Amino acid sequence: MTIKRMLLASIAIACVTAPVSASAETADKKIALSNNYAGNSWRQAMLTSWDKITKDAVSQGIVAAADPFTTAENQATEQAAQIQNLILQGYDAIVINAASPTALNGAVKEACDAGIVVVSFDGIVTEPCAWRIAVDFKAMGESQIEYLAEKMPDGGNLLEIRGLAGVSVDDEIHAGIQAGVEKHPQFKIAGSVNGDWAQDVAQRAVAGILPSLPEIKAVVTQGGDGYGAAQAFAAADRPIPTIVMGNREDELRWWKEQKDANGYETMSVSIAPGVSTLAFWVAQQILDGQDVKKELVVPFLRIDQDNLEANLETTEAGGVANVEYSLEDAQKVIDAAM
Amino acid sequence: MTALTAKPWVWSFAAAILVWVITVLFTGGSSSVGLSQATLTFAAFSVIVGIGQMFVITLGPGNIDLSVPATMTLSGTLALKVMDVQDSMIALGLLIAILVGVAIGIGNYALIKLLRIPPIIATLSMSFIVQSCAIWTNRGLRIKPPETLSDFTTSYSFGVPNVALVALVLSLAAWFLLEKTTYGRWISAIGQSSFAARMAGIPVDGTRFITYVLCAVLAAVAGYLLASFSGGAALNMGAEYLLMSIAVVVIGGTAVAGGNSNVPGIWGASLFMFLVVSMLNTYGFGAGVRLILTGLIIIAVILAAGGRRVAR
Known part of the structure; x- marks a missing residue:
C-alpha cells in the first residue's frame, strides 16, 4: 500500500512539475x-x-x-x-x-x-x-470513380465491395463512390457486397453475387479486398474487370503479373x-x-501504373x-x- | 412423406432449395450452374467446421468450442509458413495443421477438466492464446500456398468443387462415426444425461476429450484448406466461422441441448447460409436490411424445424 501511495505521489509530482519544463x-x-x-x-x-x-x-x-x-x-x-x-x-x-x-x-x-x-x-x-489526424476517405472513394471515368469514358457496370457494415470509414468511402457515380452517370453500380476488408470474405461475397450480375467493367473497393475479387472472377471464368486495389502486396503482385501478361491497367489506393x-x-x-x-x-x-514496380519493391512480401x-x-x- | 418431414434436417434443405430458386429466378435461370458451384465451394468450409462444432454441442448443455476461428488462423498460418510455396511440403503442411488441431484440442480439454473452467470460458481464453501465437508466428504477412495445393482447392472434378468433395468425404466419416460406432452412441448418451452415462460405465472424460480434439482438428483442416484456397492465411480469416459453425449446427436440426445430432443438416444449413447472403446481395438489399432479413429467415427456419418436432 505504501509503495502504491509512493508511486501515486511521484506520478502526481511528475504531473505537477512537467509543465514547467515543457516548452x-x-x-x-x-x-x-x-x-x-x-x-x-x-x-x-x-x-x-x-x-x-x-x-x-x-x-x-x-x-x-x-x-x-x-x-x-x-x-x-x-x-x-x-x-x-x-x-x-x-x-x-x-x-x-x-x-x-x-x-x-x-x-x-x-x-x-x-x-x-x-x-x-x-x-x-x-x-x-483531442487532435485528429484524419484521412479524407470520401475523396479516396471519389478518386476511384475519377480514375475510371478517365480510363473508360463510355462507363459501364460497377461492382462495389464495401467494408465492415456500421463502421464510419465504410460509410465515408461509400459516400465518395456514390458522389463520383452521380457526377459520372455513365457508371452504374450493378451490385454491392460487404467484403469486411478481408480477402476471403470479399472472395466469398463476390462469388455469391457474380453469377447473377451482367458484364462488370470495374470493381471499386475499400482496400484489402481486391485480390479476393480477382480470384472470384477467375473462378467463375468471367473476364477480369478493372479492379481498384488497396496496396496489399498480394494485390500489387497480382496486378504486376497481369500487367506483364496482358498490359492490365488499374490503380491502388489506401492509407x-x-x-x-x-x-x-x-x-x-x-x-x-x-x-x-x-x-x-x-x-x-496512391499507386499507379508507372510507379507500381517501385512500390512493389519496397513492400514486404505479404505485407x-x-x-x-x-x-x-x-x-x-x-x-x-x- | 411423414417420415421425411419428421427428419429435422429436411427443413434446412428445403430452405436452401427455396432460396436457390429465388436467386436463380433473378437472372431467369442462367446463373444456376455458377451459383451452385460457388455455393458448394464456400459451404464446404462451413461444413467442415460445423461438423466439429456439432460433435461438441452433442455432448450436452454448456459444451461449445469458441476457439474455432483462432485454430483456423493458426493452422493456416503455420502450415503455409512451413510449406513455403514448395509442392513437396504439402503433406507435411497438412500434418502440421492436424498437429496444431490436436494440440489445441488437448489444451482446451486440459483447461476444462484439470482447472474445472466451463468450456465457454476455457475455449475463449484458449483462442486468445492461439490467436496471439498466430500473430507472433508471422505478424500477419501472407505467404502464398504451394501451386499444386492452390490449384487443387480452386478447381473442380466432374463439375464439383474439390473442396466440396473433401467436405463430403469428411462428412461421410463423421456420419459413420456418429451412427455406426460405439463412440457415436457414447457422445449421444453423454449429451442426454452425463450422469446416466457415467453410471452405465461409459468413459465420459475420455469421450469428451476425444470430441474436443476432433473439433479442433476439423477446424485446423478447414483453416489449412481455406488458406490454400484464398491465396494465403490472414489473421482474421477465421472470424466469420465462429458464429457460422454454431449457426449451421442449430439450423441443421441438431438439438442445442445436446444428445441428438445429424450430419445431413450441416450440409443443408451451410448451403442455406451462403445462399441467403447471395440472394439478398443479388436483389440489392443494403447491409442493414440484409442482416435483419438474414436473422428473420434463420429464425423462421428454426421455428419450422422445431415446430414439427413438437407436433410429432
Whole structure:
C-alpha cells in the first residue's frame, strides 16, 4: 500500500512539475499508443512501424518512452478502460486509434482534464479537446470513380465491395463512390457486397453475387479486398474487370503479373499504416509546445501504373505498401494546416 | 412423406432449395450452374467446421468450442509458413495443421477438466492464446500456398468443387462415426444425461476429450484448406466461422441441448447460409436490411424445424 501511495505521489509530482519544463524539451515525456485491434496485416504493419520509429526516438533521447498497448477484443468499453489506466500510469500524451468515433469521448475528456495530450488517427475521436489526424476517405472513394471515368469514358457496370457494415470509414468511402457515380452517370453500380476488408470474405461475397450480375467493367473497393475479387472472377471464368486495389502486396503482385501478361491497367489506393508514426511525431511536437491545429489531414497513398514496380519493391512480401513519417514530414503536415 | 418431414434436417434443405430458386429466378435461370458451384465451394468450409462444432454441442448443455476461428488462423498460418510455396511440403503442411488441431484440442480439454473452467470460458481464453501465437508466428504477412495445393482447392472434378468433395468425404466419416460406432452412441448418451452415462460405465472424460480434439482438428483442416484456397492465411480469416459453425449446427436440426445430432443438416444449413447472403446481395438489399432479413429467415427456419418436432 505504501509503495502504491509512493508511486501515486511521484506520478502526481511528475504531473505537477512537467509543465514547467515543457516548452522546449520532450526528453522526459512518455507517449502511449492506445490501439483497438491488431488482427490484420494492416494493423500489424502499423504496430511494426510504430515500434521502429519510436525505438529510434527513444534511443536518441527525443522522448522517454513510447509504449504501444492493444486491446484484445476491439471493444470501445475495453479501450476506454485502457485509456483510464494510461491516465493513471502518468503518460504525457496518448496516441489513439479508436474503436469508435464517439464512445471513447468520455475517457478522452478525462485524459484532457488530467493535462494529457490526446492525438487520434485513422479511427479518430470527435471529442473537441483531442487532435485528429484524419484521412479524407470520401475523396479516396471519389478518386476511384475519377480514375475510371478517365480510363473508360463510355462507363459501364460497377461492382462495389464495401467494408465492415456500421463502421464510419465504410460509410465515408461509400459516400465518395456514390458522389463520383452521380457526377459520372455513365457508371452504374450493378451490385454491392460487404467484403469486411478481408480477402476471403470479399472472395466469398463476390462469388455469391457474380453469377447473377451482367458484364462488370470495374470493381471499386475499400482496400484489402481486391485480390479476393480477382480470384472470384477467375473462378467463375468471367473476364477480369478493372479492379481498384488497396496496396496489399498480394494485390500489387497480382496486378504486376497481369500487367506483364496482358498490359492490365488499374490503380491502388489506401492509407499507409505508417500513419501511426505521423501521429507520434505530432504528439511529440505538441508536447514540445508547438502550436498545432486540432484538425490535420494525412494524404492517402496512391499507386499507379508507372510507379507500381517501385512500390512493389519496397513492400514486404505479404505485407502492405507503407510509408513511415519523419519529424520533418510531421512538421510539413502541421504547417499545411496552419 | 411423414417420415421425411419428421427428419429435422429436411427443413434446412428445403430452405436452401427455396432460396436457390429465388436467386436463380433473378437472372431467369442462367446463373444456376455458377451459383451452385460457388455455393458448394464456400459451404464446404462451413461444413467442415460445423461438423466439429456439432460433435461438441452433442455432448450436452454448456459444451461449445469458441476457439474455432483462432485454430483456423493458426493452422493456416503455420502450415503455409512451413510449406513455403514448395509442392513437396504439402503433406507435411497438412500434418502440421492436424498437429496444431490436436494440440489445441488437448489444451482446451486440459483447461476444462484439470482447472474445472466451463468450456465457454476455457475455449475463449484458449483462442486468445492461439490467436496471439498466430500473430507472433508471422505478424500477419501472407505467404502464398504451394501451386499444386492452390490449384487443387480452386478447381473442380466432374463439375464439383474439390473442396466440396473433401467436405463430403469428411462428412461421410463423421456420419459413420456418429451412427455406426460405439463412440457415436457414447457422445449421444453423454449429451442426454452425463450422469446416466457415467453410471452405465461409459468413459465420459475420455469421450469428451476425444470430441474436443476432433473439433479442433476439423477446424485446423478447414483453416489449412481455406488458406490454400484464398491465396494465403490472414489473421482474421477465421472470424466469420465462429458464429457460422454454431449457426449451421442449430439450423441443421441438431438439438442445442445436446444428445441428438445429424450430419445431413450441416450440409443443408451451410448451403442455406451462403445462399441467403447471395440472394439478398443479388436483389440489392443494403447491409442493414440484409442482416435483419438474414436473422428473420434463420429464425423462421428454426421455428419450422422445431415446430414439427413438437407436433410429432
